[in-house]
Amino acid sequence: MSQKDEKIQLVDELIESVGDSHLSSSTETPLLPGAFDKSDDEKMRDIEEHVRGIMNTLGLNLEDDSLKGTPRRVAKMFVKETFGGLNPDRMPSLSTFENSYQYGEMLIEKNITVYSTCEHHLLPIVGRAHVGYISNGKVVGLSKMNRIVDYYAKRPQVQERMTRQIVKALQAALGTEDVACVVDAKHLCVNSRGIRDIESSTITAEYGGKFKDEKVRREFLDFIRMETSFGA
Numbered sequence: 012m013s014q015k016d017e018k019i020q021l022v023d024e025l026i027e028s029v030g031d032s033h034l035s036s037s038t039e040t041p042l043l044p045g046a047f048d049k050s051d052d053e054k055m056r057d058i059e060e061h062v063r064g065i066m067n068t069l070g071l072n073l074e075d076d077s078l079k080g081t082p083r084r085v086a087k088m089f090v091k092e093t094f095g096g097l098n099p100d101r102m103p104s105l106s107t108f109e110n111s112y113q114y115g116e117m118l119i120e121k122n123i124t125v126y127s128t129c130e131h132h133l134l135p136i137v138g139r140a141h142v143g144y145i146s147n148g149k150v151v152g153l154s155k156m157n158r159i160v161d162y163y164a165k166r167p168q169v170q171e172r173m174t175r176q177i178v179k180a181l182q183a184a185l186g187t188e189d190v191a192c193v194v195d196a197k198h199l200c201v202n203s204r205g206i207r208d209i210e211s212s213t214i215t216a217e218y219g220g221k222f223k224d225e226k227v228r229r230e231f232l233d234f235i236r237m238e239t240s241f242g243a
Contacts, residue, residue, distance in 0.1 A: 038175045040097065040166055047098060051090050058086035093128055096165030103158035105184035107149040117227070119143035120156040121235045129200045130167030138196025138212065140174075141235040144181060145189040145221055151181070170194055174215040188220030191231055 049057070062082040066073060073079050095101055120142050127136040140160045144151075163176045174194050181190045193216045202209045221227050 038172060038179060040168075040172070040176075042097070047100075054090050055083075055086040058089055059083050062086060092165070094166050096162045101162065101165075103155060103162055105151055105155050105159065105180070107151050107184055107186075110146045110148055110150050114146060114150075117143045117145045117231060117234070118150070119231065119234050120153055121239070123157050123160045125160060125164050125194060125196055127164035127168045127170075127173060127196070128166070129198055130169060132200040132204065133167065134199040134203065136164075136168065136170065136196050136198050138194060140177065141193045142177060142181065143191045143222070143231050143234070144185055144187065145227075146185070147187040147189065149185050149187070151184060156181070170196060170198075170213055170215045174217045178217040178219055182219055189222060190219045191222040191228070192217050193232070193235060 059082045062085045063073065066078070066082065071078055073082070121139075123140040123142065125136065125138045125140050128134070129136055142156045142160065159180050160177055163173050163180070174192050177192045178190045182188055193214065195212055195214045197212045201207075201211060201213075218228055222231060
């Protein structure tokens with residue numbers, strides 16, 4: 012075995028041995044060729060059978076009224092909801108408009124709810140995303156920023172990758188590098204198993220263009236820390 016092959020094998024062994032590692036070789040979600048050849052109904056039928064097998068292996072009685080519908084419910088949830096963001100057909104339309112107001116400062120949509128799933132243990136990731144950009148002539152509807160976060164969250168995820176995916180999608184739509192995203196989320200694979208630390212959360216950030224400048228980045232972070240509760 013060559014020295015290069017030995018290094019590759021070592022890296023593979025390290026990744027296998029540290030299942031919670033967040034190493035990733037790409038910003039893209041790893042998908043098999045032909046991942047969308049099957050219809051949603053076909054996928055749900057397949058997943059239903061797999062879930063049924065898991066439950067049988069665990070010794071659960073699927074004839075019980077409370078359990079007999081679980082395989083179908085899980086299959087529908089996986090395809091239509093929890094992992095719906097895997098399907099490119101569900102990518103939200105990021106229609107942009109001319110910045111007719113000539114607004115040249117940063118625009119921020121903060122406290123966007125994140126519901127995602129850790130791809131290492133298939134347990135929930137729950138938190139908030141804060142997204143900002145500086146227009147170079149184009150603007151995007153505010154709700155579209157929420158929708159793009161939701162789209163990339165609805166798949167098995169690594170938080171670092173999701174943060175970068177959100178930024179890259181908005182950069183492409185707006186035609187500017189000046190986009191930033193910070194995500195603060197709890198991972199139930201940490202909070203509910205393993206170390207079971209219910210207090211810890213994970214923060215990731217991606218800064219593009221002008222947001223790489225320390226002064227601009229500081230302004231962005233100051234804005235997302237502002238108290239903006241509008242309750243009575």
